[in-house]
Amino acid sequence: MMKIDPADLSRQDAHALLIGAVLPRPIAFVSTVSEEGINNIAPFSFFTAMSTKPAIVGFGVARKRDGAKKDTLVNIERTKDYVINLVNEELAEAMNQTSGEYPSHVDEFSVAGLTPVKSDLVKSPRVGESPVNMECRLMQILEFGQSPNVASFIIGEVIRVHVQEESWVDGVLKASKVKAIGRLGQDLYCRTGDIFEMKRPRG
Template sequence: MSQSFKTFDISSLNNTQIEAILKSTVAPRPIALVSTVNKDGKVNLSPFSYFSFVSTTPPVLVFSPTLKEGGLEKNTLENLREVPELVINMVNYEIADKMYLTSGEYDKGVDEFVKAELTPEASSVVTPPSVLESPVSFECKVDQIISLGDQEGAGNLVLARILKINISESAMEPSDLPNSSKLDLVGRLGDDYYCKTTPEALFELHKDYNNTTGIGIQSLSQSIRNSNILSQKDLDMLASSASLPDSQKIDRAMNQDEVKELFLEFETERDMIKDGIHKLGKSLIAAGKTEDALATLMIVDQI
């Protein structure tokens, strides 16, 4: 695989170019719709996608309101310096346009809940309200604010300690964990792009989570690595198997009806049998049965 790269020296870029490149390359990013209040109790709601969680013990989220022209602080940051409490509301597809509406540079004191007709819901342990329409909200207090500079564009890392998590019942599984596709969260990319997390957009990596290490691509036999039927992605998935199958497992794979039929049909035509086994292996990988696929594919090394 060969790939050529365009390299940018940071000193050759202006702030707008750096921002545009980072927005499209560090993506997709979750969106924090942050509600705060000032010392007079006036509510503010604004979105921030320079956002993630950075610690589970203690549970801490981080987002970064950058400085405006002239090095001025955004209303959210000013409010947090006055009242160090906030609610971080997650954004689903349903409220994506309303979220966008709240991002306007409104004057301090303008309530973006009203602008976007979002419903403020009283929080249980902090003063700012949460967004009722949001599927998840985190009630937080400010742990620390780390300022990265005094120029326009400089980030201010707001480390927000989570006190309460509210998740819509409609997104909960019986296991008491939220279901990723039911949350329907959106992400922010470059330009004006956003992404959805609908079921067809999601994929699982078929890893054996009981083991933290895979056998690696080098452990796959030549007949598997040189296959015309298996893709590089298939090999990568096989390589995440926890161990090579033992001879009993390969014997069991040999007893699959599909394999017996191949031997009956092609008798001594080894290449035809091999192709049939590789097709079967590929379909087992696609069905998420990686370990069964590996045992099936290793039959070829025994014929």
């Protein structure tokens, strides 16, 4: 067995190890709006649901290599809201395009050909093409590490969910319709087409 202590690794190597060990990860495709009114969107796979009632979700945003904050974090700190959009197979290419480092005056919806739709309860726009949009209100930001290696974990309450009708069958969101993709290590992804069922044991 290899024995590795992440604290001894460079940031790059620690990242490669973690994303290879924690998988598959769902992708939060996070849309926000800047002070100047420019729409922003980027993917984050350090993402999880944290509580159901209240409905709480969280995702992690690292600093850029030079220690500067990413636009997503800057925008959320200002507006205190954001939308988490689900990434399916159809959105994979557009999602990847938005992960490039664009200057903050660039509208990443336009870059990726995505449609910003006005949200009901938050200032941030949602993605028209995504099968599920979760409007979130910021609750708390946890910070880890020291400059330039700081990571912010953004925790928010889901206050409204939009679900495309094709994905909503008999009162539930159907994974086989949603066709979410997951993130693995390196630059690898998985589809969720190979689904099986297991009933929970009783008692």
